[in-house]
Amino acid sequence: MEMQAAEAARRWLADQGVSQVRDGWVSDEAPDALLTTSQVAHSWAGEVFAEDLDAADQVRLAFGLLDLLNEYWVTCEIRFADESAKGPLPADVLWDGYRRRLEADRDVEAVTYSLWVDWFEDRSTAATAFAEVLGNDIDRVVAGRSEALLRRARRVLECSGPVPWLVKEPTYRTAVQLPALHSALFYGLRASYHDVYGDLEPAAALALLDQLDLPTNTQHLTELRHVLAAGHKNHYRSPRAWDDAVRSCS
Known part of the structure; x- marks a missing residue:
């Protein structure tokens, strides 16, 4: 499931003109400038919630971006969207996204850090x-x-x-x-x-x-x-x- 979500996010980034290369990421606007996963997250994660999708699909796409980039900033954008004027996000999809990743047999530091400093400290x-x-x-x-x-x-x-x-x-x-x-x-x-x-x-x-x-x-x-x-x-x-x-x- 997470792999499918990551591939959907990869296709979405490609539609934005952003693609992965051997040493990082590049955008069509500046193909000679190598981008880190953090730069990609900061520049494009928030754009997920401007897409012409229903809120549930926006959340799924955001989690796919998290799977792909493994960057805490993606979880920040999810939280921002939940607190925005258009929020809250669909709770079932939001928390299912967290639960699935907490159960995954891979590094999920961005997820646990998000729980700790954002959701649990509040x-x-x-x-x-x-x-x-x-x-x-x-x-x-x-x-x-x-x-x-x-x-x-x-x-x-x-x-x-x-x-x-x-x-x-x-x-x-x-x-x-x-x-x-x-x-x-x-x-x-x-x-x-x-x-x-x-x-x-x-x-x-x-x-x-x-x-x-x-x-x-x-x-x-x-x-x-x-x-x-x-x-x-x-x-x-x-x-x-x-x-x-x-x-x-x-």
């Missing part, structure tokens, strides 16, 4: 975004345990630090039933403490941490347990607490 969208990419499906993940679903769950958990605790805690509590997700849960808990916009409740987070089956030499495990036990919610609210934990645990 309190107005965090609950919906988290539910759509994982919360609504966590029971199916634990019951089915398919590699694609586990891959999606791990990626979302690892970047879920900014999601409000009351939103993500039920999903965390369900995910703890599956040892295959314990490492990702640890990263999620650690990010919930360390991210600037990270959110957790120390006692509840510590109770979850104590249920994780992790190697005893897991980096920062002891320090995280120490700060949570001391009642600290976030590194930036108590900047010295982590250093104290490092000294105490060394």
